[in-house]
Amino acid sequence: MSADEKRAVKTSTGTAHGPGYGDDESLNAIRHADDVLLAKLGYKSEFRREFSLVETIAFAFSIMGVVASVSSTMSFPLVSGGHVGMVFGWLIPCFFVMTIAASLAELTSAMPTSAGLYYFSAKLAPPRWAPLASWITGWANVTGQVALVCSIDFTCAQMIVTALNVGSNGAINLGAGPTFGILLAILFTHGIVCSAATAVIARLNIFYVIVNVGTTIAAIVVLLACSGNQRVSTDTAFTMYENNTGWSNNGWAFLLAFTSPMWTLTGYDSAAHISEETANAARAAPIAILVGVGATASLGWLLFIAASFATASVSQLLGTDLPLPMGQLFLNVLGKQGMLAIWSLIIVVQYVTGAAQGVDASRVVFAFARDNALPGSRWWKKMHPWTRTPVNAVWLVMALSGICGFLGFSETALSSLAGASVIGLTRLHPGPFTLGKWYMPIGIVAVSWVSFIVVLLVFPPEVHPTADTMNYTVVIIMSVFIFASLSWVISARKWFKGPVKTVEDRDGIVGEFDEKGARVEEKSVESH
Incomplete structure (x- = not known):
């Protein structure tokens, strides 16, 4: 040092x-x-380092948007296990995700750069394979980041549609076209927000985290305090298992409940992607990763416990006409006015989560373009002279997210796949945060878990999927890997050498x- x-x-x-x-x-x-x-x-160094430790933690936490993410993914544990799916389908994966977060925190501390995952893979892979590892990981990461922006904002649009439906007593029931229009409007406003200077974005994240934590605590309290006679017993809340997937094996059906926490606990590597905008990044970024994941895992579990107590009938929630079962649960517990009040706050949380994810994705695009790995890299790596942020990259992310939504890909677990490419067991010069002698067992657990969960997350949540219920993760993954592999064989292997100095x-x-x-x-x- x-x-x-x-x-x-x-x-x-x-x-x-x-x-x-x-x-x-x-x-x-x-x-x-x-x-x-x-x-x-x-x-x-091209960014202004405006993120403090607190603001970096706020960014890593806000990007996971715990209350909004739980609200948008509640259907998975409901279908895959009912009460047990909600409580333990969330808790179990969180322990394994913490091993991934710890490994990424160590790597980020040693190499605090916006390139993040694909830079790590280039440095951890054997020299002969470093460019290929970096190329594949980079394309997977860029695609996952864009798809996650689309997924978050598409869900925000669904939440708005839910509010309109409830507020109008069912008179307003918008279809796919208007929902897509709302998605485009959200993406446009996010493009404006994400184009701001780093100092503005950093300060906004304090507001984000206040709204996020406050709404989550409010949701927990009202679900427990206002459920009244419909609140189930402790035994039912923690032990009642219901398999509504159609899969005959209950154990396999329960595993599919893991989709909810895995969808929520993504984006925590965002602290790495803003590390070039963070003061004392080698210390602040790993702390943000660990605190962000730990806080989200804890609050999410408490929220699902509260939801389990307030759920009098799993089948009634699954049969709702509303786009999201959590909306029906709040309607059952709070009535129309109360539901709309808490739901409005959840929409705000989902919106700011999408804004944070937009910043994260734009930094990944900028970093990959900086290494000349994207078509038109010279445009996407440009820094705006006033804001000192990659404004072109921001609008590329929003445009691609709009296309992603147009194709109907509204959910993806590709971020988990991107993480799988970069958890290595090679030692580097450690930064301020290091796992010490525990790096090997933690790394083994992290790699094993990601290998397992990536396979799990490509399965449909129910048997006999249709075009509407199919899990399109596998389509996106295969498209990315076919493209990346073919482009590598045809062209990139001749000129792409990994991160460019x-x-x-x-x-x-x-x-x-x-x-x-x-x-x-x-x-x-x-x-x-």
């Missing part, structure tokens, strides 16, 4: 920029150390390089 980096760690305990930072001089030292470390990883660090002096690797200038690293 350099003298600048050591000094930055020692001075990162004050409060000027937020908890965990000192006065302006100390903060500048931290940012300078961040830029030096980024140069060692091969990249020029844009700077070379020599005692604080960095040289910039063009797309072909030729040096174009030389200057000292500057803090922002």
Whole structure:
């Protein structure tokens, strides 16, 4: 560790920029150390480092949108296990997801760059296979990020449709066309929000987390306090099992309930993707990953327990005419006015979750384009001169998400697949956060779990799927891998060598390089 980096760690305990930072001089030292470390990883610092520790945690937590995500995925545990599916179908996967989060936190601490997953894969793979590993992981990650934006915003549109249906006593029942129109409107507004300067985005995440946590706690309280006579016994809430999948094997049916937490507990690697916008990133980003996952897992479990107690009839919720069963549960418990009040807050949570995911996806696109791996990379890696953010990448994400929604792909578990490509067992120079001797057993558990869950998540939730109920994850995954594989064989293997150095660090002096690797200038690293 350099003298600048050591000094930055020692001075990162004050409060000027937020908890965990000192006065302006100390903060500048931290940012300078961040830029030096980024140069060692091969990249020029182009963002303003405006995210504090608290704001980075808020971003990682908000992107999972616990109350909105639980509300939008409640049908999976209802179908796959009823009360047991809600309570234990959430709890069990959370332990395994924490091993993935711990491994990613260690990698992020060692290599805090917006490239994230595909950069890690390039460094962990044997040199001969590093470009291919980086290429496949990068395309899987980009596709997963875009699909997740579409999925979140499509669900937000469904939530709005649900509110309109309840508010009009069923008179307004919008079909696929109007829902798609709402999706496009949401994507457009998210494009505006995500194009803002880093400082604005960082501060917005404090608002996001307040709304998120406040709404989640409110939902837990009202489900328990207002369910009255329809509240079931403790024995029923924790032990009553119902298999509504059509699968004859109850054990297999229960496993399909894992879709809900796996859909919710995605995006926590977002802290890595904004690490070039974070002060003291090697420390703040891994903390954000672990706190974000831990808090989401805990609050989500409490919310599902409350929902299990408030569910008098699983079959009645599954038979609702509303797009989402959670909406029917709130309607049963709170009545029309109460349901609309809490549902409006959940819509806000889903909306801000989509905004956070839009930022995350745009940083992934920017980073992959920076390594010249995308068609039109020179456009998507451009930084706006005013905001110092990749505005072109933002609007590319929104456009592709709109296309994704037009094709009808509204849900995907591709983020889990992207994570599978980057959990390695090779040791690197550790950052401030390290798993120490536990890296091997934790890594083994993480890899085993991801290998299992990726297979599980391509199965349909019910037997005899139709075009409307089919799980399209497998279509997206195969499309991405066929494209990535063919493009690699035909062209990319000849020119793509993995992450491209844009700077070379020599005692604080960095040289910039063009797309072909030729040096174009030389200057000292500057803090922002």
